[in-house]
Amino acid sequence: xxxxxGSVFMPPVLTLIGIPGLESVQCWIGIPFSVMYIIAVVGxxxxxxxxxxxxxxxxxxxxxxxxxxxxxxxxxxxxLPTMLGIFWFHLPEIYFEACLLQMWFIHSFQxxxxxVLLAMALDRYVAICDPLRHSTIFSQQLLTQIxxxxxxxxxxxxxxxxxxxxxxxxxxxxTIISHSYCEHMALVKLAVEDIRVNKMYGLFVAxxxxxxxxxxxxxxYVQIFITVFQLPQKEARLKAFNTCIAHICVxxxxxxxxxxxxxxxxxxxxxxxxVHILLSNLYLLVPPFLNPIVYxxxxxxxxxxxxxxxxxxxxx
Numbered sequence: 643x644x645x646x647x648g649s650v651f652m653p654p655v656l657t658l659i660g661i662p663g664l665e666s667v668q669c670w671i672g673i674p675f676s677v678m679y680i681i682a683v684v685g686x687x688x689x690x691x692x693x694x695x696x697x698x699x700x701x702x703x704x705x706x707x708x709x710x711x712x713x714x715x716x717x718x719x720x721x722l723p724t725m726l727g728i729f730w731f732h733l734p735e736i737y738f739e740a741c742l743l744q745m746w747f748i749h750s751f752q753x754x755x756x757x758v759l760l761a762m763a764l765d766r767y768v769a770i771c772d773p774l775r776h777s778t779i780f781s782q783q784l785l786t787q788i789x790x791x792x793x794x795x796x797x798x799x800x801x802x803x804x805x806x807x808x809x810x811x812x813x814x815x816x817t818i819i820s821h822s823y824c825e826h827m828a829l830v831k832l833a834v835e836d837i838r839v840n841k842m843y844g845l846f847v848a849x850x851x852x853x854x855x856x857x858x859x860x861x862x863y864v865q866i867f868i869t870v871f872q873l874p875q876k877e878a879r880l881k882a883f884n885t886c887i888a889h890i891c892v893x894x895x896x897x898x899x900x901x902x903x904x905x906x907x908x909x910x911x912x913x914x915x916x917v918h919i920l921l922s923n924l925y926l927l928v929p930p931f932l933n934p935i936v937y938x939x940x941x942x943x944x945x946x947x948x949x950x951x952x953x954x955x956x957x958x
Contacts, residue, residue, distance in 0.1 A: 649813040649834045655735050656829075660728040661923075662820045663916040672729035675923065678931040679722045685934025686711035692947050699943060702780040703769070706762045707937060707944075709789060710892075713758060714930030717751040720744060721823040721926050728822055741824040742804050748926065749803065749826060750796040752900075753851045755929070757792030759896060760855040762889055767862040770882050771869045799847050806840050821919055823926075848904060856897055863890065888940035892933055899925040 660668050693699045693708040724744065727733035736744070769776045803826055813834040821828040830840045863886070870882045903925040906913050937944055 649815060650817055652738070652812055653814055653817040654738055655817065656738055656741050656824075657734045657818045658724065658728055658736060658822060658824070659734060659818060659820055660725070660822045661916050661919045663914060668729040672726050675722065675725060675729075675927055678927050679718050682718050682927070682930035682934070683715055685938065686715050686930065688948065688951075689934050689937065689944060692944065692951070696947055699947070702765045702776075702785060703762070704943070705785055706758055706765060707941075710755065710758045710762070710933060713751050713755045714933055717748065717755065718927055718930040720747045720751065721923070724824075725822045725923070736824065741819075741829065742807065745824040745826055745829065746800055746804050748823065749847075750800045752926075753796035753800060753847075754792055755896065756851055756855045756900075757795060759889075759893055760859055761788050761792065763859040763862040763893070766886055766889055767866055770866050770885070795851070799851065802843060803840070803847065806843060810839065811835055811837070820915055822923060825922060852897070852900055852904075859893060863893075884940075888936050891936045891940070892929070895932055896929045899928060 659665070661671065664671065690708045690711045693704045721744075724736065765776075765780060768779055772779075807830065811830070811833040814832045815834055816832055819828050819832065826844055827841070830837050830844070833840075866882075866886060870879050870886075873879045873882065899921070903918075903921045906918050906921055938948055939945065
């Protein structure tokens, strides 16, 4: 490792310390995180398998749900092995390139998840506000274009973050990252050079993805509620509202955790470091854990097929 005036030049290996201030209890924190991960993988895998096998679920709403489930599985898998390696097996070291790769996967799939939530909100908007044209608008071709577009947007916007780190930042004050996984700002703050460009681009990406998506999701649901409350029959209003409850729950828990994590990490200098890290960890683990539970309980078609699947297995 080459050093210049006490600074490390292009460190080949970085060290993740986990949750600063809670090192003595990290082994216990790993237990609920592991349970959440197992439930997330199993729950989302069941939903994906159901949607793939049941032809009655080959509809835009459920195809987007399968996209969300696949994104959740990848997102949680990106961080949990690294975290458990630190918490349980005392393996804190990670190669610099591997750290950048993990960072790219995490932030890319965060952006993809936000894009899928936006697509789901637009699907519900058309289904409730313009139901006669829903099947025409949300054709198979449009679904493919949305999936490709969401993925491309994430890749195009996140890649420059990695390039800016690799090309601009060469000297680091330390190789120790006060985090349990490779997060953009946690790594950038270690650099000796001017990091204003990195910080400004990070803010641009956050607001151009999360900010754009949350504005249009909010506008979609406002219009949905206006349309629902104008329906003449109470039963029709309840049915339309029930189709949106699961989406609203998922939307709220994802974006509330996202903004808490984002703002505490950048502007909460008075907040203890372990709060930053715990919020970041929960932001990546809680949505994949809760999404299959919420959709399994609130979506009648999913719930019925899950019960049917398990009842047929028990009788056989």
